[in-house]
Amino acid sequence: MSTHSAATAVELGEHLGVTKQAAVQLVDELDRRGYVERRPHPHDRRSRLVALTPRGWQCIHRVVEAWTEIEQEWARLIGTQRLRDLHDDLATLTDHTADGRRVPLRPVW
Structure with missing residues (x-):
């Protein structure tokens, strides 16, 4: 991800080669620790984008x-x-x- 991009947890999971569930757990932990934040997806109401803080x-x-x-x-x-x-x-x-x-x-x- 560049400084101006974000990805969904599913996309992160694909990039890392892990399941969607594992990616969501990772994002949850990184969010709790203040390394990432979730943002609304501009084109998909069901998805949230994950971006580095x-x-x-x-x-x-x-x-x-x-x-x-x-x-x-x-x-x-x-x-x-x-x-x-x-x-x-x-x-x-x-x-x-x-x-x-x-x-x-x-x-x-």
Whole structure:
């Protein structure tokens, strides 16, 4: 989700590869903790959109910073090209395991 977008719990579940029920439970918990908020859906009265709050975006930015630092450390340890090759190899293996569907090799939020 970009800073200007939101998704339904069903869409989040599909993105995360979990059931609708699991996605709703996750959204409930994130809502209770102040990371997301529910908004009316502009085109579907039955659905609600889930959007990150400022607290949620702060968390995302901290995770991205931490992940960047980890990747920089890994590149320092084994070299940029080897790290790139490792990523490509893992993508090939996970895509094969998922019957050719692209599997994101990143934090999934």
